[in-house]
Amino acid sequence: MQKNSSTRLFGLMFPGAFWLIAFFFLPILLIVGISFLTKGDSGSPELPLTIDNYSRTFGEEYLTLFGRSLWISLISTILTVIIAFPVTIWIVRLPKKWRDMAIFLVMIPFWTNFLLRTYALRFMFLNEGPFMRAINGVWVDTLGNENEIELLFTQFSVMLGLVYGNLPFMILPLYASLEKFDWTLLEAASDLGADVWRSFVRVMLPLTAPGLIAGSILVFVPAIGNYITVELMGGGKSQMIGRTIAQQFSTANNWPFGAALSLIMMVVVTAAALVYFRVGRGEQAR
Amino acid sequence: MAQFLTDSAVELCDVVKQFGDVAAVDHVSMAIRQKEFFSMLGPSGCGKTTCLRLIAGFEQPTKGDIRINGQLMGDTPAFQRNVNTVFQSYALFPHLTVAQNVGFGLEMKRVASDEIKRRVKEALELVRLPQMADRHPKQMSGGQQQRVALARALVNRPQVLLLDEPLGALDLKLRKEMQIELKNLQTQVGITFIYVTHDQEEALTMSDRICVMSKGKALQIGSPLEIYERPNCRFVADFIGETNFLDGKVLQINGEFGEIEVSGRKFVGRIGEGVRVGDKAMMSIRPEKMLLVDKPNPNALNTYETRVASIAYVGSDTRIIVKLGDTQVDVWEQNSQSTLDPSYFFKPGEAAWLTFKPENALVIKE
Ligand SMILES: Nc1ncnc2c1ncn2[C@@H]1O[C@H](COP(=O)(O)OP(=O)(O)OP(=O)(O)O)[C@@H](O)[C@H]1O
Ligand SMILES: [Mg+2]
Numbered sequence: 200m201q202k203n204s205s206t207r208l209f210g211l212m213f214p215g216a217f218w219l220i221a222f223f224f225l226p227i228l229l230i231v232g233i234s235f236l237t238k239g240d241s242g243s244p245e246l247p248l249t250i251d252n253y254s255r256t257f258g259e260e261y262l263t264l265f266g267r268s269l270w271i272s273l274i275s276t277i278l279t280v281i282i283a284f285p286v287t288i289w290i291v292r293l294p295k296k297w298r299d300m301a302i303f304l305v306m307i308p309f310w311t312n313f314l315l316r317t318y319a320l321r322f323m324f325l326n327e328g329p330f331m332r333a334i335n336g337v338w339v340d341t342l343g344n345e346n347e348i349e350l351l352f353t354q355f356s357v358m359l360g361l362v363y364g365n366l367p368f369m370i371l372p373l374y375a376s377l378e379k380f381d382w383t384l385l386e387a388a389s390d391l392g393a394d395v396w397r398s399f400v401r402v403m404l405p406l407t408a409p410g411l412i413a414g415s416i417l418v419f420v421p422a423i424g425n426y427i428t429v430e431l432m433g434g435g436k437s438q439m440i441g442r443t444i445a446q447q448f449s450t451a452n453n454w455p456f457g458a459a460l461s462l463i464m465m466v467v468v469t470a471a472a473l474v475y476f477r478v479g480r481g482e483q484a485r
Numbered sequence: 486m487a488q489f490l491t492d493s494a495v496e497l498c499d500v501v502k503q504f505g506d507v508a509a510v511d512h513v514s515m516a517i518r519q520k521e522f523f524s525m526l527g528p529s530g531c532g533k534t535t536c537l538r539l540i541a542g543f544e545q546p547t548k549g550d551i552r553i554n555g556q557l558m559g560d561t562p563a564f565q566r567n568v569n570t571v572f573q574s575y576a577l578f579p580h581l582t583v584a585q586n587v588g589f590g591l592e593m594k595r596v597a598s599d600e601i602k603r604r605v606k607e608a609l610e611l612v613r614l615p616q617m618a619d620r621h622p623k624q625m626s627g628g629q630q631q632r633v634a635l636a637r638a639l640v641n642r643p644q645v646l647l648l649d650e651p652l653g654a655l656d657l658k659l660r661k662e663m664q665i666e667l668k669n670l671q672t673q674v675g676i677t678f679i680y681v682t683h684d685q686e687e688a689l690t691m692s693d694r695i696c697v698m699s700k701g702k703a704l705q706i707g708s709p710l711e712i713y714e715r716p717n718c719r720f721v722a723d724f725i726g727e728t729n730f731l732d733g734k735v736l737q738i739n740g741e742f743g744e745i746e747v748s749g750r751k752f753v754g755r756i757g758e759g760v761r762v763g764d765k766a767m768m769s770i771r772p773e774k775m776l777l778v779d780k781p782n783p784n785a786l787n788t789y790e791t792r793v794a795s796i797a798y799v800g801s802d803t804r805i806i807v808k809l810g811d812t813q814v815d816v817w818e819q820n821s822q823s824t825l826d827p828s829y830f831f832k833p834g835e836a837a838w839l840t841f842k843p844e845n846a847l848v849i850k851e
Contacts, residue, residue, distance in 0.1 A: 387570070387572060390541060390543075390563055394564050
């Protein structure tokens with residue numbers, strides 16, 4: 200009996216466990232292994248074992264890079280929240296048939312390749328494009344400013360690209376939370392003397408925290424690792440860690456160093472996410 | 486138009502609230518007195534909740550003025566009005582403990598934290614839940630949640646407490662208990678209660694005055710006794726308690742009383758507001774105000790022979806349906822005599838004389 204049930208348990212767990220081992224633990228082990236190797240002349244990783252890849256990471260250049268990546272991701276996440284919250288509230292308050300339509304529209308961009316969408320965005324920010332030309336027409340000719348506005352290849356355009364790409368990942372979990380929100384609670388708060396802001400902070404925010412936390416992580420983590428947006432919207436000027444890693448594996452052909460960078464990024468992001476969850480949970484319990 | 490007293494707790498002056506084509510509140514005027522237990526009673530959809538929401542400030546009137554303690558509310562937002570609401574769904578904050586829920590209003594008014602603690606404790610003792618301060622609303626029964634909602638409102642010492650069917654979700658027994666408790670509490674704290682219900686018995690037992698509403702209109706405002714004994718229209722007479730209507734035509738009026746002809750028979754009753762000679766009108770007589778007798782007093786008014794159609798014994802009284810010509814009439818006889826004697830009861834098919842006093846019959850307009 201005992202044996203029987205434990206075989207059954209094993210049988211049940213096997214597919215999941217296999218999946219996790221084959222596609223998660225093994226690749227990570229591989230990367231850990233590579234990160235301690237040396238860059239070979241032909242480009243492929245070679246012995247001897249070394250920790251140089253790690254010590255190089257803690258040099259000033261790469262610490263700044265980490266710092267900037269975290270900063271840009273953080274700000275873009277905050278911007279995403281600021282935009283997503285009112286939009287989601289608006290969607291939730293729509294009549295039922297319009298609400299489903301709106302959520303459908305939020306998801307539509309997923310059906311187009313991310314690279315293509317980013318090129319489209321880049322085109323909008325290009326000074327030679329019609330959009331920026333119109334703006335600069337007003338800015339220079341009508342308002343009499345000397346220099347044209349340049350938006351592309353700035354930190355701002357990178358953040359904007361990240362916000363644009365990640366917005367649905369914030370809206371969908373927020374929507375799930377807000378849909379369950381009982382709006383009479385806001386009336387109760389206002390009945391008890393809370394103005395709009397305090398009703399939001401003391402009632403709506405804590406009760407939609409699960410969606411907000413899930414959304415923030417879904418936005419923040421890919422933002423750090425992102426390289427398409429950084430490449431296309433930032434050019435060389437606004438380097439982020441994801442793009443550096445991609446370059447190590449491609450043009451620089453330095454797999455061991457790329458592997459070390461990825462692992463460190465993974466540790467940092469996991470730690471950040473854990474702290475965030477913990478804080479968020481504490482906030483909710485309050 | 487109603488005469489407004491400046492010392493009213495709440496005044497509604499010709500208030501209209503339009504939702505699209507629907508007038509949820511339709512030219513309503515009322516003056517609610519200080520420390521009064523005032524009920525709004527009416528069927529579902531008659532605009533009771535909308536009235537409360539207008540007073541609380543969750544909705545703005547399309548037309549008309551609302552005053553609280555003599556002050557014109559205009560578009561004063563809800564959070565600046567000195568009234569508190571007990572919601573039908575309670576609307577307790579699920580992420581806060583009972584004590585935090587009750588203290589919320591005080592916290593918003595930036596009351597010092599030790600005073601909040603003291604007043605929360607007092608409020609929880611008032612609703613007899615002192616040991617529940619650290620629980621979350623989810624961990625409480627419906628009746629307990631209801632009391633927390635009450636404490637959360639009362640702790641702010643509002644001028645007026647608005648209650649929207651606060652006992653609607655409770656079972657009958659708990660409901661009866663809470664009715665008594667609420668009424669006692671209101672006397673104790675001396676706050677004006679505006680109480681919405683669609684349960685007429687609840688309104689009659691608890692209220693100082695009742696406003697009966699239908700289709701957005703306030704039909705009659707008066708004490709429970711006035712509402713029950715002197716309804717001013719068919720709807721009120723019909724909605725509050727049971728009654729018999731006899732449709733006819735007014736023949737003559739003599740002071741407070743008048744004569745009405747109902748398919749060839751003449752009845753005398755109290756003449757209601759606005760009834761004139763020659764009007765089509767109806768007579769309303771409560772079933773318990775009628776009597777069936779074997780032998781009629783030859784001089785008595787309102788006495789006619791009927792035939793017993795059916796009898797139902799319900800313990801405290803016996804409910805008899807008699808036929809007066811073609812009209813069915815309900816008669817409730819209290820079983821104050823011994824009922825072990827079978828000859829006490831009328832039998833179906835028997836003749837019986839129906840009689841009632843003119844002061845117990847009311848002639849009202851269509
Ligand atoms: N926000 C709104 N939008 C449109 N119509 C509304 C709105 N609120 C209420 N109504 C309408 O106004 C009328 C009165 O509604 P109200 O909620 O005041 O009724 P009520 O007397 O409280 O009924 P109940 O006993 O069922 O709670 C109804 O016909 C209702 O459909
Ligand atoms: Mg209602």
